[in-house]
Amino acid sequence: MQARLLLEDGTLFTGSAFGAEGEKTGEVVFNTGITGYQEVLSDPSYCGQIVTMTYPLIGNYGITRDDFESVAPFVNGFVVRRHETVPSNWRAEYNVDSLLKEYGIVGISGIDTRMLTRMIRQHGTMRGILTTSAASVEELRERLAASPVLTNQVATVSTKHMYSSPGSRERIVLVDYGAKTGILRELTARGCDVVVVPHDTTADEIRRLNPDGIQLSNGPGDPKDVPHAIRTIQELLGEYPIFGICLGHQLFALACGADTEKLKFGHRGGNHPVKDLRTNRCYITSQNHGYTVKEDSVAGTELEVTHLNNNDKTIEGLKHKTYPAFTVQYHPEAAPGPYDNGYLFDQFLDMIREHKQQNPANPRQAELAAAAKGER
Ligand SMILES: NC(=O)CC[C@H](N)C(=O)O
Numbered sequence: 001m002q003a004r005l006l007l008e009d010g011t012l013f014t015g016s017a018f019g020a021e022g023e024k025t026g027e028v029v030f031n032t033g034i035t036g037y038q039e040v041l042s043d044p045s046y047c048g049q050i051v052t053m054t055y056p057l058i059g060n061y062g063i064t065r066d067d068f069e070s071v072a073p074f075v076n077g078f079v080v081r082r083h084e085t086v087p088s089n090w091r092a093e094y095n096v097d098s099l100l101k102e103y104g105i106v107g108i109s110g111i112d113t114r115m116l117t118r119m120i121r122q123h124g125t126m127r128g129i130l131t132t133s134a135a136s137v138e139e140l141r142e143r144l145a146a147s148p149v150l151t152n153q154v155a156t157v158s159t160k161h162m163y164s165s166p167g168s169r170e171r172i173v174l175v176d177y178g179a180k181t182g183i184l185r186e187l188t189a190r191g192c193d194v195v196v197v198p199h200d201t202t203a204d205e206i207r208r209l210n211p212d213g214i215q216l217s218n219g220p221g222d223p224k225d226v227p228h229a230i231r232t233i234q235e236l237l238g239e240y241p242i243f244g245i246c247l248g249h250q251l252f253a254l255a256c257g258a259d260t261e262k263l264k265f266g267h268r269g270g271n272h273p274v275k276d277l278r279t280n281r282c283y284i285t286s287q288n289h290g291y292t293v294k295e296d297s298v299a300g301t302e303l304e305v306t307h308l309n310n311n312d313k314t315i316e317g318l319k320h321k322t323y324p325a326f327t328v329q330y331h332p333e334a335a336p337g338p339y340d341n342g343y344l345f346d347q348f349l350d351m352i353r354e355h356k357q358q359n360p361a362n363p364r365q366a367e368l369a370a371a372a373k374g375e376r
Contacts, residue, residue, distance in 0.1 A: 001016070001017040001021070001132055002014060002015070002016065002017060002132070003015055003016060003017035003018075003106065003107070003108040003130065003131065003132045004108070004130070004131055004140070005028075005050070005077075005079060005108055005111065005116075005128055005129070005130045005131075006128060006129050006131075006137060006140045006141065006144060007028065007119070007126045007127075007128045008126040008127045008128065008144065009119075009123055009126060010141070011119060012137060013079075013108070013111050013112075013116065015108040015109055015110035015111045016108070016109050016110045017106070017107065017108065017132045018083055018096075018097045018100065018107040018108070018109050019078065019096075019097055019099075019100025019101055019105050019106055019107030020100055020101050020103075020104045020105055020106050020107075021106070021132040022104065022106050022131070022132060022133075023106065023129065023130065023131040023132070023133055023135075023143070024050070024076040024077050024105075024106055024129070024130050024131075025050075025076070025127060025128065025129045025130075025143070025144055025147035026048050026049045026050040026075075026076035026077060026127065026128065026130075026150075027048070027049045027050065027125055027126075027127055027128075027290070028049070028050045028052065028079070028116070028120060028125070028126055028127065028128040029046070029049050029050070029051055029052070029120070029125060029265075029266055029268055029290065030051075030052045030053070030054055030113070030116070030117040030120055030265075030268060031051060031052070031053055031054070031268040031269055031288070032054045032055070032117075032268065032269035032270070032271070033053070033055065033268075033269050033270045033336050033337065034055045034270075035055075035061070035336060036270060036335075036336020036337065037053060037058050037059070037096065037336075038063055038064065038067045038068065038099075039067060039068075039069045039180075039335045039336040040053070040075075040268075040288075040336060041073040041075055041078065041096075041099065041105075042067075042068040042069045042070050042072070042073045043069045043070070043180055043218075043288060044069070044070045044074050044157035044178035044179070044180070044218075044219065044220060045178055045180075045218050045219055045220045045246065045247065045288050045289075046073075046074060046075045046220065046288070047074035047075070047150075047153040047156055047157050047178060047220035047221070048074070048075075048076050048150045048153050048156075048220065048221075049075060049076060049220075050075070050076050050077035050078075050079060050128055050130055051075050051077070051078055051079065052078075052079035052080070052111070052113045052116055052117065053079075053080055053081075053113060054113055054114055054117050056080075056081035056082055056113065056114075057081070057082050057084060058080040058081070058082070058083050058084070058096060059080075059083045059084040059085070059087060059095055059096035059097075060084040060087060060088060060089075061087055061088065061089040061091075061092060062087025062088075062089050062091075062092025062093065062094065062095055062096075063087075063092060063093060063094050063095060063096060063098070063099045064089075064091045064092060064093055065093055066091075067335075068181065069180040069181050069182060069335055070157070070178075070179075070180065070181060072103055073099070073103050073105060074153075074156070074157055074178075074220070075105060076105070076106075076130070077105060077106050077107070077108070077128075077130035078096075078100060078105060078106075078107040078108075079107070079108050079111050079113060079116065079130070080107065080108070080109050080111065080113060081109065081110070081111060081112065081113045081114075082109060082110070083095075083096050083097065083107065083109045084096075085097055106130050106131070106132060108130060120265050121264075121265050124264045124265055125262075125263075125264070125265050125266060125290060127144060127147075127149075128144070129143060129144040129147070150221065151221065151222070151225045152221075152225070153178070153219075153220035153221040153225075154177045154178055154199050154219050154220060154221060154225065154226050154229075154247075155199065155200075156220075157177075157178035157219065157220060158176045158177055158178060158198050158199035158200075158219070159176045159196055159197075159198050160198060161198070162195060162196065162197045162198065162201070163195075163196050164193070164194060164195045164196065165184060165187075165188050165193075165194045165196070166193055167187075167188055167191045167192045167193040167194065168191055168193065169190065169191035169192050169193065169349075170191075170192050170193065170212040170213060170349060170352050170353075171192070171193040171194075171195065171209070171210065171211050171212050171213075172187050172192045172193070172194050172195070172211060172212065172213050172214070172215050173194075173195050173197055173206050173209050173211040173213075173214050173215070174187065174194055174195070174196045174197070174215040174217060175197055175199065175201065175206075175214065175215070175216050175217060175229070175232075175248070176196050176197065176198060176199060176217050176219075177199045177216070177217050177218065177219025177220075177226065177229065177247050177248065177251070178199075178217065178218060178219035178220050178247070179196065179217035179218060179219070180217070180218055180331070180333055180335060181335075182331070182333030182334060182335040183215065183217055183218070183245060183333045184196065185333065185335075186332070186333050186342060186345045187215065187345065190345060190346070190349060192349070194215075195209050195211070197209070199219070199226065199228075199229055200228055200229075201232070202232060203232050203235035203236050206232070206236060207236075207239075211240055212240070212241070212352050212356070213240055213241040213242070213243065213348060213349075213351075213352040214236060214240050214241070214242045214243075215242075215243050215244075215245075215248070215348070216233065216242065216243070216244035216245065216247075216248025216249070216251060216252060216327070217245060217246075217247065217248050218245050218246035218247050218248065218288070218331065219246070219247035219248070220247070221247075222260075222262070222291060223247055223250035223251050223254055223260050223291060224254070224260065226247075226251065229251050230251055230254045230255045231255075233251055233252055233255035234255045237255060237256070237320070237323055237325060238322070238323040238325075241324040241325065241348070241351050241352045241355050242320075242323075242324070242325035242326075242327075243325070243326060243327065243344070243345075243348040243351075244325075244326075244327030244328075245327070245328060245331065245332065245333070246288070246289055246328075246329060246330070246331060247289075248327060249293070249317075249318065249327035249328055249329050250289075250291055250292075250293060250329075252318070252325065252327045253293040253297075253298075253303065253318060253327070256301050256302055256303050256318075256320065257297075257300070257301040257302075258293055258294065258297040258298050258301050258303055258318075259293070259294040259297035260291050260292065260293055260294060260297075261291065261292060261294045262290060262291050262292075263289070263290055263291065263292050263314070266288075266289060266290035267287040267288070267289055267309070267311075267314075268287060268288045268289075269286075269287060269337075270284075270286050270287075270336055270337030270338060271284055271337075271338075272284070272285045272286075272287040272309060272311065272330065273285070273309070273310035273311065274307050274308070274309055274310065274316045274317070274330060275307065275308050275309075275310050276306065276307055276317070277305065277306055277307065277308060278306060282310060283340055283341055284338050284340055285316070285330035285331065285332075285337070285338070285340070285341055286330060286331040286334050286335070286336060286337025286338060286341075287329070287330045287331065287337075288331065289329060292314045292315060292329065293314075293315045293318065293329070295313075295314070295315060298315070298318070302320055302321045302322055302323075303318045303319070303320060303321065304318065304319045304320075304321055305317070305318060306318060306319045306326065307328060307329075309329075314329075315329065316328060316329045316330055317329065324351050324352075324354075324355045326347075326348075326351070328341075328344060332344040332345060333345075
């Protein structure tokens, strides 16, 4: 069966259908990873997007549920050069085609995904419509133009209920804006007592959980679409140590008075070089983001830029000058990509311990208690 992908600028790609039959619109984004398609497909930050892989052979090691980064894939479409239906891997449970069918995701193969990527790089991110229907190009163009731009992806992918992964060490409240399982995995591997809460959990509800630290997760869409999360971070800042990843980093920056903007075509892949400005050391990082913290918006805030992307010099890490809080734009939990940055979780725990030692009574909590007394 034939499938087609029509881009906003009128470019039409024709290929073979795989996965589910149907029609979906979405932002077309590319990932440059050579492996990691399962983690990409199941990373909730891709919610609503049509993802293409620049690497030409996808599916050769199949699909293993244990490698999922969330309960289900949330992508709107998958575009590949060639997909392999007979995986060679003893862990494989089924193939990519079956995965896409199971979750109603339309796939298209036989596409020159490197050409598609070059077009996106030149033009900037474009929306597209992916279909197995026989509709005319004119009809597809109209449907694409009429399709709504999503703004509610975080609510779609965030957990609806609080759940916990008990541990004997620090209690971490992980705010789930679309968290990859890798974050939970890294925290539990360090013995943390993790409570995962929905994106709209209030500051008071978080306080009642009595956390030692707060982990802000990755997540899909524009950070400005989740204003309630920004307000909650503002309330908690200074009261608890905070570590933010990706969307969590962007929300934190907005909460501190900086601004975000959309990148021309985003960073998605497993080999983005990031420099720690304090040590001059370069780390290879896993990335998946379409927005960034605006460089000139940081001056005048209480934030310090700690990391920069070596390719385009965009901001990759921030630290609060007064309060115990730092964030990164990339993925220390890897999956897919290098594990080189896992040390950031250790730094988060060190920050929590240091904060506890220095402030047996948390200054912000003391401040709040004093204010509450004054009110009485
Ligand atoms: N992985 C993420 O958390 C991505 C953050 C945000 N949705 C962006 O595209 O920039």
